[in-house]
Every structure is written in structure tokens, then in C-alpha cells.
Amino acid sequence: MSATIKSEKEHFPVLLEELISIISPLYSGTFIDCTFGQGGISKKILENPKNKVIALDRDEKATKNAFSLKAKYKDRFIFKNIKFSQINNIVITNKNIKAIIFDLGYSLNQILDPEKGLSFNAQGKLNMKLGLNEFSADDVVNKLDQKDLDKIFRYFGDEKKAKIISKKICEFRKKNLLKTENLVDIINKVKFKKKSKIHSATKIFQALRIFVNKEISEIIFGLINSFKILPIGGVLIAISFHSIEDKIIKTFFKFFSENKNSSRYLPDHTQTKKLFKLLQRKPILPSKQEIEINKPSRSAKLRYAVKINHEQNFKEFINKFDHLLEIENISKKL
Numbered sequence: 001m002s003a004t005i006k007s008e009k010e011h012f013p014v015l016l017e018e019l020i021s022i023i024s025p026l027y028s029g030t031f032i033d034c035t036f037g038q039g040g041i042s043k044k045i046l047e048n049p050k051n052k053v054i055a056l057d058r059d060e061k062a063t064k065n066a067f068s069l070k071a072k073y074k075d076r077f078i079f080k081n082i083k084f085s086q087i088n089n090i091v092i093t094n095k096n097i098k099a100i101i102f103d104l105g106y107s108l109n110q111i112l113d114p115e116k117g118l119s120f121n122a123q124g125k126l127n128m129k130l131g132l133n134e135f136s137a138d139d140v141v142n143k144l145d146q147k148d149l150d151k152i153f154r155y156f157g158d159e160k161k162a163k164i165i166s167k168k169i170c171e172f173r174k175k176n177l178l179k180t181e182n183l184v185d186i187i188n189k190v191k192f193k194k195k196s197k198i199h200s201a202t203k204i205f206q207a208l209r210i211f212v213n214k215e216i217s218e219i220i221f222g223l224i225n226s227f228k229i230l231p232i233g234g235v236l237i238a239i240s241f242h243s244i245e246d247k248i249i250k251t252f253f254k255f256f257s258e259n260k261n262s263s264r265y266l267p268d269h270t271q272t273k274k275l276f277k278l279l280q281r282k283p284i285l286p287s288k289q290e291i292e293i294n295k296p297s298r299s300a301k302l303r304y305a306v307k308i309n310h311e312q313n314f315k316e317f318i319n320k321f322d323h324l325l326e327i328e329n330i331s332k333k334l
């Protein structure tokens with residue numbers, strides 16, 4: 001699970017200081033917070049009176065958090081209840097965009113929300129919808145066949161016991177509707193190890209959350225469409241919490257910050273222009289102190305790059321993740 005939890009109700013964004021040190025030299029402009037949540041990052045940026053924030057979140061419940069910021073900061077703050085893959089559809093009159101920020105994962109509110117059923121501690125029908133979804137985890141585990149479930153668990157959860165868990169799910173649902181507690185029970189029976197540090201259901205629940213929220217295409221097209229609206233000199237920043245997300249972000253920055261055809265035997269004009277300048281190849285990780293205060297921050301990775309060119313052909317980049325997008329497309333059967 002991602003999240004950035006410090007106290008019981010308040011959500012503290014991970015790597016906030018590091019993020020602010022990257023963007024503060026750009027202050028006096030518009031910042032897009034693609035994952036508003038409880039507004040921790042937006043609030044910090046708005047503390048500077050020269051800044052404006054456009055915030056997005058797919059969760060309708062985030063709208064409530066946005067009300068108080070709107071009341072305080074008036075036209076310095078705009079909130080849109082949309083998915084960030086749609087970022088290029090928002091009308092931006094002020095083009096002075098300095099940075100676009102993704103703080104992926106889930107906010108504390110969402111994890112604690114029994115209605116969302118993100119956690120294996122929930123009871124009843126599975127859900128896992130963050131907002132603006134087409135189907136729920138209940139549809140997935142009760143309608144898809146064994147082979148498809150196996151693929152989802154294997155590729156999105158890296159679950160070694162995917163096949164046997166999928167088989168048990170299909171056997172169970174011949175007689176009953178499969179609920180959260182039944183799924184956890186099946187996984188526990190297949191996987192339970194006394195000494196394991198992580199809950200045996202962690203990987204299957206991660207796979208379901210990724211699938212239900214189409215996290216693969218969201219991040220791929222979120223990055224691409226952000227790039228399209230970012231001016232040259234603007235910074236794209238992403239904080240991820242699981243390895244699939246980080247791989248996509250890392251590939252995006254690395255792929256477009258290298259010359260595609262760097263053979264010295266070829267003339268210069270055959271080279272594809274670099275789109276990014278990478279100021280740091282390695283990701284920024286939380287400090288020991290931050291992890292001590294806030295355990296879930298341990299899996300966070302922050303990557304960022306500065307846009308230096310407009311040229312864009314994203315096909316080759318998208319193709320690299322065709323195998324994951326194909327799994328996501330299983331949802332067309334629902």
C-alpha cells in the first residue's frame with residue numbers, strides 16, 4: 001500500500017521537503033497537482049502568494065477537501081474532479097505552468113473509507129474504485145474466468161501463487177458471491193506463512209487495485225498528456241509507490257532524455273531530439289527519519305525531469321508496456 005500516513009486522520013505527503021526544494025526555484029506561476037487527495041502539496045505551494053494551483057483528483061470526495069482551499073485562496077486555486085490521464089482536456093488560460101506533480105497511490109482517507117474497500121481488513125462486497133471507474137473489484141473476482149484472474153494477479157501483483165488462488169476463487173463462486181473476507185480467507189489458506197512481514201493478501205489486493213483503477217494506462221497517458229501541456233523549462237515530477245509505476249516513470253524520463261540514434265557514423269539530423277534534461281538519474285528516496293515517522297513512505301520514489309523540447313512521438317514508449325495494457329484490456333469483457 002502506498003500512502004503517506006503520519007497521524008490517525010491527517011495525510012502527510014511523502015518527500016514533501018524534497019519536492020518543495022525542486023519546485024521552489026520556479027515559484028511565481030501555476031503548478032498542477034494531479035493527485036490532490038487531502039491537499040497537502042497544494043497547500044504548501046499556495047503558501048507563497050505568487051503561486052496558483054490547479055488540482056485534480058478522480059475521487060469525488062476530494063472535492064470536499066478542495067472547498068476549504070477555494071474559500072481561502074479564491075482564484076489562486078482551481079479544482080477539477082477528473083482523471084489525470086485527461087489533463088490535456090482542461091482549459092488553461094494562464095499558460096505559465098511551472099511544474100506538474102504526481103503523488104501516486106492512495107490518501108489516508110481513502111484507505112480508511114470502508115465504502116472504498118481498498119484494504120484486506122474491509123468486509124463485504126469488494127469495491128476498490130477510487131472514482132470515475134467503469135467496474136469494481138467485485139465484478140473482477142466474480143465475473144472474470146480463471147485464466148484472466150491468473151494473468152491479473154501474476155502481472156499486476158507479481159503473485160507466484162496466482163494460478164492456485166484463481167482456481168480457488170472460481171471454485172468458491174460456483175456456490176457463493178465472493179466477498180472481501182472470503183478472498184482473504186482463500187489467500188490465507190494458500191499462502192499463510194507465520195513469519196512473513198507482509199500480509200499474505202497484499203499482492204492480490206495490489207493487483208486488483210491496479211486493474212480496477214486502470215493505473216497502468218492512467219500513468220502512461222498522464223505522463224504523456226502532461227508533457228503535451230507543459231512549457232519548455234517546466235518540470236514533471238512523479239512520486240510512485242510500487243515497482244510497476246516506477247518502471248513506467250523511469251522509462252519515460254530515461255527514454256526521452258537520451259539520443260535515440262547516437263551512432264557517430266550517422267549524420268546529426270537523424271537523431272531524435274531529447275525531450276528532457278534529467279538532473280538526477282537515481283530516484284530520491286525518503287530519509288531514515290521520514291521512514292521512522294511514517295512507515296508506508298519506505299516504498300516511495302521521486303523522479304523528475306525538466307522539459308527541453310516539444311517534439312513528441314510516444315508510440316515506441318507506449319509499445320514497451322503493451323503487455324501490461326493488454327492485461328488492462330481484459331476489463332473489456334466485463
Ligand SMILES: C[S@@+](CC[C@H](N)C(=O)[O-])C[C@H]1O[C@@H](n2cnc3c(N)ncnc32)[C@H](O)[C@@H]1O
Nearest residue numbers: 035037038039040041057058059083084106107
Ligand atoms: C497519495 S494521494 C495524494 C495525497 C496528496 N498529495 C495530499 O497531500 O493529500 C493520491 C491521490 O491521487 C488520486 N488519484 C489516483 N489516481 C488518480 C488518477 N488517475 N487521476 C486523478 N487522481 C488520481 C487519489 O484519488 C488520491 O486522492
